[in-house]
Amino acid sequence: MFVSPGFPVRPCPECQAGQLHRQYLAYYTWLGNDLITVPDFPAWVCDLCGHREYDANALNRLSLILSPTAGSAPKRRRRVRPQVRQRVKNPRPSQPE
Numbered sequence: 793m794f795v796s797p798g799f800p801v802r803p804c805p806e807c808q809a810g811q812l813h814r815q816y817l818a819y820y821t822w823l824g825n826d827l828i829t830v831p832d833f834p835a836w837v838c839d840l841c842g843h844r845e846y847d848a849n850a851l852n853r854l855s856l857i858l859s860p861t862a863g864s865a866p867k868r869r870r871r872v873r874p875q876v877r878q879r880v881k882n883p884r885p886s887q888p889e
Contacts, residue, residue, distance in 0.1 A: 799814035801813060804838040804840065805843070806838060807841040809840055811839055811840075812843075812845065813836065814834065815834075815837045816833065818830065818832075818833065819833035819835070819846065819854075821854075828858065830854065833854075834847035834850050
């Protein structure tokens with residue numbers, strides 16, 4: 793557990809008495825049947841009750857990395873050009889052609 797200096801301290805929403813400090817912890821999550829472990833994951837931890845809030849930006853990045861479509865090329869949509877309507881000669885010519 794590594795405490796990061798320089799980050800502002802916030803009040804704990806759980807116990808309202810402690811303060812949340814920025815720390816780097818091991819993060820565990822399940823991906824299907826596999827347990828994923830991420831070391832040095834940024835989190836805010838209360839110094840009294842131990843309540844944890846994981847960093848939202850880091851969670852977003854992790855979910856992008858672990859998504860099933862990560863690393864695959866996006867499917868390209870095939871553009872279909874609109875059909876150009878051929879100009880029809882005047883169906884009622886005033887003079888015969």
